[in-house]
Amino acid sequence: MKNTQWYKEMAFYQIWPRSFSDGNGDGIGDLYGVYEKLDYIKSLNVDGIWFSPLYVSPNADYGYDVADYMDISPDYGDLDIFKKVLDGAHERGLRVIMDLVVNHTSDEHAWFKAGIADKAGPYHDYYFWRKAKPNGKLPNNWGSLFEGKAWEYNPELDEYYLHIFAKKQADLNMDNPAVREEVKRIMRFWLDLGVDGFREDVITFISKKPGLPNDRLTPFLKGIRHYSNGPRIHEYLGEFKRDVLSKYDCITIGEAPLMTPRTALEYIDESGAKDLDLMFHFQHMGADCLFTDYIPRRFSLRRLKRSFTRWQKKLSGRAWNTLYLENHDHPRIISRYGSESHRTESGKMLAACYLFQQGTPFIYQGQEIGMTNISLQTIGEYKCVMAKNEYKKKTRWPEEKKMALIHRASRDSARTPMQWTCGEKAGFTTGEPWFAINPNYVTINVERDNADEDSILNFYRKALKFRKDNPVVLWGSYREHKPMSKWFYTYEREYQGVRLLVICSFSDKERRYTAPSGFSLPEGEPVLFNYAHPPLNGNTFMAKPYETRVYLFA
Ligand code: GLC
Numbered sequence: 001m002k003n004t005q006w007y008k009e010m011a012f013y014q015i016w017p018r019s020f021s022d023g024n025g026d027g028i029g030d031l032y033g034v035y036e037k038l039d040y041i042k043s044l045n046v047d048g049i050w051f052s053p054l055y056v057s058p059n060a061d062y063g064y065d066v067a068d069y070m071d072i073s074p075d076y077g078d079l080d081i082f083k084k085v086l087d088g089a090h091e092r093g094l095r096v097i098m099d100l101v102v103n104h105t106s107d108e109h110a111w112f113k114a115g116i117a118d119k120a121g122p123y124h125d126y127y128f129w130r131k132a133k134p135n136g137k138l139p140n141n142w143g144s145l146f147e148g149k150a151w152e153y154n155p156e157l158d159e160y161y162l163h164i165f166a167k168k169q170a171d172l173n174m175d176n177p178a179v180r181e182e183v184k185r186i187m188r189f190w191l192d193l194g195v196d197g198f199r200e201d202v203i204t205f206i207s208k209k210p211g212l213p214n215d216r217l218t219p220f221l222k223g224i225r226h227y228s229n230g231p232r233i234h235e236y237l238g239e240f241k242r243d244v245l246s247k248y249d250c251i252t253i254g255e256a257p258l259m260t261p262r263t264a265l266e267y268i269d270e271s272g273a274k275d276l277d278l279m280f281h282f283q284h285m286g287a288d289c290l291f292t293d294y295i296p297r298r299f300s301l302r303r304l305k306r307s308f309t310r311w312q313k314k315l316s317g318r319a320w321n322t323l324y325l326e327n328h329d330h331p332r333i334i335s336r337y338g339s340e341s342h343r344t345e346s347g348k349m350l351a352a353c354y355l356f357q358q359g360t361p362f363i364y365q366g367q368e369i370g371m372t373n374i375s376l377q378t379i380g381e382y383k384c385v386m387a388k389n390e391y392k393k394k395t396r397w398p399e400e401k402k403m404a405l406i407h408r409a410s411r412d413s414a415r416t417p418m419q420w421t422c423g424e425k426a427g428f429t430t431g432e433p434w435f436a437i438n439p440n441y442v443t444i445n446v447e448r449d450n451a452d453e454d455s456i457l458n459f460y461r462k463a464l465k466f467r468k469d470n471p472v473v474l475w476g477s478y479r480e481h482k483p484m485s486k487w488f489y490t491y492e493r494e495y496q497g498v499r500l501l502v503i504c505s506f507s508d509k510e511r512r513y514t515a516p517s518g519f520s521l522p523e524g525e526p527v528l529f530n531y532a533h534p535p536l537n538g539n540t541f542m543a544k545p546y547e548t549r550v551y552l553f554a
């Protein structure tokens with residue numbers, strides 16, 4: 001049995017290619033742009049790159065609707081430049097993992113088209129095609145997570161197909177062994193090219209309950225109990241592992257909406273015997289919302305801490321955590337859990353609040369320079385299918401209220417072009433950018449942060465370097481202090497007598513802080529902080545807004 005452990009010491013940088021860097025001036029980020037930025041990525045002290053989908057796609061969901069799994073979208077380049085980027089990354093000691101999106105394909109994928117053209121042929125059963133019920137009703141009552149009901153009608157066949165996500169994302173029928181063989185072919189294709197693994201998109205959704213029964217229990221996200229962690233999920237993931245993944249030195253990270261630690265342990269474990277190496281769960285992203293960013297609630301630090309601590313504890317010694325605060329699916333973290341008016345301070349504090357936990361950290365493009373949410377005037381300017389749909393659903397809401405929700409919740413805020421310089425088009429492109437650039441690029445950009453020793457960017461670099469150099473961060477035990485505090489998140493790591501204390505204020509006001517018992521702050525070495533020369537008064541200090549301090553006790 002393979003037992004890959006290298007991912008534990010790594011940190012990953014996530015690239016959403018369309019908005020990272022445009023190398024050929026057509027306004028769309030691409031692999032030529034990535035190639036030019038490999039040294040920059042390396043300079044962050046990360047060890048790997050996760051690429052959001054680079055495949056051929058009509059972009060109904062920007063790459064998460066794949067029309068050809070074995071080629072690079074012409075928007076991003078071709079297989080030659082991909083190979084060059086891959087080799088360039090490897091030469092720099094950066095591993096590369098691909099997004100694997102096999103819960104669904106685009107309705108423009110050849111399989112889908114063939115299944116319509118020839119109903120008796122092999123491709124029809126690649127998807128879930130169903131007739132309407134005799135009473136004319138949809139095949140079942142499931143809802144789509146992105147657009148209306150989960151069924152879309154096709155007049156040629158007089159049948160409906162299942163789509164858990166957008167209409168242009170048709171769910172694959174993984175119960176069909178031919179589909180599983182296709183998945184394995186896709187995996188082998190990229191692994192043979194030299195990639196180091198996969199981030200597996202909504203992988204916990206790939207096994208649907210036979211018969212696709214109605215969901216009479218779940219009040220919203222209707223149907224989810226019949227396709228999340230479905231009956232044959234472990235069988236399928238086990239098959240992928242046995243037939244393909246175990247033959248390569250690679251890792252898998254499963255994206256898992258609504259995942260709990262207990263269920264996660266059915267998928268991942270220390271020995272490497274289970275389905276996956278790592279998982280992305282969502283619990284800590286619910287500190288200011290319920291299930292989705294579009295059902296907002298007031299931010300609660302206690303809720304955030306409970307999630308952090310629950311995962312640290314429950315997985316300890318059993319499986320390995322992933323650590324993230326941003327990706328392409330959520331608004332910017334400073335705008336959510338921090339404060340745009342204390343951007344630099346809260347940006348660094350948020351880095352400290354997660355990078356020193358135990359697990360493999362992920363940093364999303366732009367997070368390292370503290371990019372914030374974009375506020376566009378009209379829904380027409382937004383790009384995301386979810387944003388448009390949520391806007392449409394709120395028929396009774398006044399315009400301002402709808403736009404305020406979109407501003408707060410839209411994934412588009414993570415998808416505006418990367419801000420490289422204060423020059424033309426933020427240094428992202430020489431052409432017309434495909435999507436709005438946040439006007440704050442004049443002050444928030446890589447060039448400026450690079451030149452400033454005290455920038456968020458350099459804080460990330462220092463924090464990631466510190467993590468690498470200090471076994472206590474990699475391997476130490478985790479303990480939370482003051483869990484009931486409304487303002488402070490305090491956690492301790494301990495390894496072979498060395499202790500690390502991480503103090504994070506989530507308050508925009510000054511607050512008195514007292515160290516937990518067993519710590520004498522004056523004896524600690526302040527290794528990272530976001531206010532210069534932080535004063536101490538014995539074991540107490542007045543914490544400034546969003547202050548963070550990391551003390552080492554060796
Ligand atoms: C995952 C992706 C997201 C996508 C969805 C459907 O959640 O991260 O971007 O829209 O799956 O593929």
Ligand code: CA
Pocket residue numbers: 022023024025026027028029030075
């Ligand atoms: Ca381009």
